[in-house]
Amino acid sequence: MNSQIDFKSLYQSQETGPVPDVKEVVKKAAVLKRKMLFKLLSVNGLLAGTAALIVLILTHHPAQDLTTKFGSILIIMAIVSYLTVSNRAISLLFRVIPDLDNHAFLNLLISIQRKQQFLHKTMLRVYFILLSTGIFLAMIESAIKMGLMNCMLIYSGVILWIALNWLVVMPKSVKKQEKEFDTILGNLHRINAQLDHN
Amino acid sequence: MSFEEIYIGHYSKVFRLCMGYVNDADWAKDLAQETFINVWQKLHQFRNESAIGTWIFRIASNVCLRQLERHKKMPRSEMPVQLEDIKEPDMENNIRLLYRFISELAETDRVIISLELEDLKQAEIASIVGFSETNVRVRVHRIKEKLSQKFKDHEQSDRF
Numbered sequence: 001m002n003s004q005i006d007f008k009s010l011y012q013s014q015e016t017g018p019v020p021d022v023k024e025v026v027k028k029a030a031v032l033k034r035k036m037l038f039k040l041l042s043v044n045g046l047l048a049g050t051a052a053l054i055v056l057i058l059t060h061h062p063a064q065d066l067t068t069k070f071g072s073i074l075i076i077m078a079i080v081s082y083l084t085v086s087n088r089a090i091s092l093l094f095r096v097i098p099d100l101d102n103h104a105f106l107n108l109l110i111s112i113q114r115k116q117q118f119l120h121k122t123m124l125r126v127y128f129i130l131l132s133t134g135i136f137l138a139m140i141e142s143a144i145k146m147g148l149m150n151c152m153l154i155y156s157g158v159i160l161w162i163a164l165n166w167l168v169v170m171p172k173s174v175k176k177q178e179k180e181f182d183t184i185l186g187n188l189h190r191i192n193a194q195l196d197h198n
Numbered sequence: 199m200s201f202e203e204i205y206i207g208h209y210s211k212v213f214r215l216c217m218g219y220v221n222d223a224d225w226a227k228d229l230a231q232e233t234f235i236n237v238w239q240k241l242h243q244f245r246n247e248s249a250i251g252t253w254i255f256r257i258a259s260n261v262c263l264r265q266l267e268r269h270k271k272m273p274r275s276e277m278p279v280q281l282e283d284i285k286e287p288d289m290e291n292n293i294r295l296l297y298r299f300i301s302e303l304a305e306t307d308r309v310i311i312s313l314e315l316e317d318l319k320q321a322e323i324a325s326i327v328g329f330s331e332t333n334v335r336v337r338v339h340r341i342k343e344k345l346s347q348k349f350k351d352h353e354q355s356d357r358f
Contacts, residue, residue, distance in 0.1 A: 005292070005346065005349060007296065007315055007342065007345060008315050008317065010289075010292050010293050010296045011214065011218070011293075011296060011297075011312070011315035011316070012214070012315070012316070012317075013289065013293055014214050014217060014293055014297060016209070016210040016213040016214065016217075017213075017223070017227075019205075019206060019209045019210070020209075020227070020231065022201070022202045022205045022206070024231075025205065025231055025234045025235060025238065026201070026238060028231065028235060029235040029238045029239060032235060033239070098236050098240070098256070098257045098260045098261065099240060099243075099244075099253055099256045099257050099260075100256065100260070101256060101325060101326060101327060101328035102256075102259055102260060102263060102306065102309065102326065102327045102328050103327065103328025103329070104328055105256075105260045105263070106263065109264070191263055191305045191306060194304050194305060194306040194307070195306055195327065195328060195329065
């Protein structure tokens with residue numbers, strides 16, 4: 001029977017079912033576009049708003065100490081660096097052109113994943129260093145005015161929060177992302193190798 | 199050519215490519231839809247450098263190849279295929295077997311053979327996959343041999 005199998009006619013006889021309504025596809029595409037835009041705007045808006053609030057407070061209630069000013073600048077720098085990186089990562093994804101040939105497309109995906117892996121690993125550390133140092137410094141002025149006991153209480157909280165981020169949140173996030181990146185990159189390399197070996 | 203005309207004219211072909219890739223009708227429908235969402239978004243960038251069909255197949259095959267990046271695939275053994283339990287006419291059974299066997303091939307082989315069986319010229323397949331025409335010819339020959347062997351093995355195992 002084997003030699004007589006007509007693969008072409010068998011393949012083309014596969015039932016494809018009714019063609020889904022084209023309006024549904026267009027609607028879904030528009031919803032997807034809106035969702036992406038909303039995600040981009042909401043993250044940017046929230047963080048930019050926080051930075052603007054810090055600037056506003058500093059303008060209306062000018063800080064006396066250099067530590068407060070310096071700390072606030074570091075917090076704003078942390079926010080700006082986070083925004084720059086996350087926007088860059090999203091724009092990398094937007095630039096993916098799915099109409100390249102398979103080989104070129106897989107190579108592009110691999111290079112994008114590598115860039116994102118680097119950005120995530122490096123920038124997450126930079127973000128936490130800037131934010132933690134910024135908060136630590138910005139609080140000195142007001143903490144001193146509160147008296148020794150309150151000062152110790154507040155700083156214990158801050159140090160605990162920073163330690164939690166450094167020792168639990170960040171390593172967990174990095175590890176999770178690394179695992180995801182490794183799986184994705186491994187799969188992309190494996191598929192790409194099928195196109196290299198002939 | 200409007201998007202609607204492109205969609206109606208190419209949906210079945212794209213669905214079959216996706217079906218060969220995943221051997222799961224619902225998943226294939228999702229992939230076909232994702233392909234046309236990309237087509238809708240990028241249609242204004244299409245520059246007629248290639249035929250519209252070739253362009254759509256490039257997008258569809260890339261959407262398929264990207265699945266491994268996005269989803270944890272259901273292992274084949276867990277796929278809800280009950281070929282052994284359902285007695286169907288030969289033709290229906292062979293169609294199901296063919297799609298199952300295609301989905302068991304290496305990822306890029308699934309794309310190449312689906313395009314070949316869709317009657318695309320080997321030059322077009324080469325421009326979609328990123329191979330030389332000679333490589334496509336060799337690969338298609340090997341894949342067809344593999345598929346024939348799979349049918350043969352299945353037949354033999356059915357006898358016992």
